[in-house]
Amino acid sequence: MATAWLVMAVGDDRSHGGNDGYDDDPARHYSWDSTVPNSERPAVGDVIALWDKKSLLGVSVIEDIEVGRAEKDRYTCPLPGCGKADFKPRKKERPVYRCNKCKGAFDVPLSRREQVTTYRTRHDTAWVDMAGALPGAVLRSLCDKPSQHSIRSMRWERLREALAGVGVTASVTVTEQARRAIAGGHRERVVRARVGQGAFRARLLERHGAVCAFTGPAPATVLEAAHLYSYAANGEHHDNGGLLLRRDVHRLFDLGHIAVDPGSMVLDLTPELAAYPAYAPLHGATPTIPLQRSRAWLEAHWAQHRS
Incomplete structure (x- = not known):
């Protein structure tokens, strides 16, 4: 229990x-x-x-x-x-x-x-x-x-x-899923992700403005810098390997409930999200910012959560 x-x-x-x-x-x-x-x-x-x-x-x-x-x-x-x-x-x-x-x-x-x-x-x-x-x-x-x-x-x-x-x-x-991950010993990733995180987010805001990459314009206070790769594995911030995502969307992306199909470059949602009006319209939608430079990172994310 x-x-x-x-x-x-x-x-x-x-x-x-x-x-x-x-x-x-x-x-x-x-x-x-x-x-x-x-x-x-x-x-x-x-x-x-x-x-x-x-x-x-x-x-x-x-x-x-x-x-x-x-x-x-x-x-x-x-x-x-x-x-x-x-x-x-x-x-x-x-x-x-x-x-x-x-x-x-x-x-x-x-x-x-x-x-x-x-x-x-x-x-x-x-x-x-x-x-x-x-x-x-x-x-x-x-x-x-x-x-x-x-x-x-x-x-x-x-x-x-x-x-x-x-x-x-x-x-x-x-x-x-978060409970199992943290209980399984992944606390280091959570802590290390904060090193340089503020500057990383500031660069993404300067480049894209206050825009969630999946849902569109949003108050900057609810936007987070999401990594498209395992930050814990290399400890570096790659600008093309990051997106600004709304806080709730960021959580769903990290857990693989939302992904970007690297072939069609449209959003793909797991069936669990179909019942939610706030998320269901995102399935098959095109991201609100160009992600071509991030394709390699998105392919890795897709392979992790859709293969």
Whole structure:
């Protein structure tokens, strides 16, 4: 059974009466520290599902966890006999805070500074946006134990079945293949691909503009530099061996669900994508930028995923 983690990410609102919050970018990384229950349990290769208390945001696979040390301000209820950190500020009522444990109210919490272990995942490579695919009630029911913790364990197989049941089969396939690859020891490729990646992407943007090579113009913020070859094998960035692809298209290309037929130079999609209106029209379409100089790389990609 594969492990998955349901983690709470609600942007600037992910704070607690006992701390000052965390810096989250759900599609790229997730942060927590040793004050959080289950803090030491998530591991590289585990599936990570992010939600906002109401519904699913997306699913990915943990590629790396950066562990560090930091000082953190901790706040507790000042009322006699309590000392708990389960409170939040109220917008209109006074006193400002009401403790959910002792039910008392107060304006100023007790504060202390302490050393904590910090954790930050990197999970952007396999990220699949699944906003709203599953409601919060379903996600809670999939967890191993009922709790209010921000990091909750579940079985990937149960989550996968629930997602397949609402028709996101292709997205589930992306996650499953990424999980197997990362668990199989391919973490070095994920890390090394970042060396010089910014400059490589900048050159592609300068050459082609803010254009996804398969779908057309797109905001630069959603375009990624995709390698047409194994970067891990040679550690070099070849300009003709790279494309700018929209983030979701990049994931599907890396996993072979989208490829370019080197004979006809048109896009070829696997049958799993035919059910998705956002992708189905791409089958048989001509790329939006000339790819003749990249034919050799595309032939290798085609051989890997279509032979």
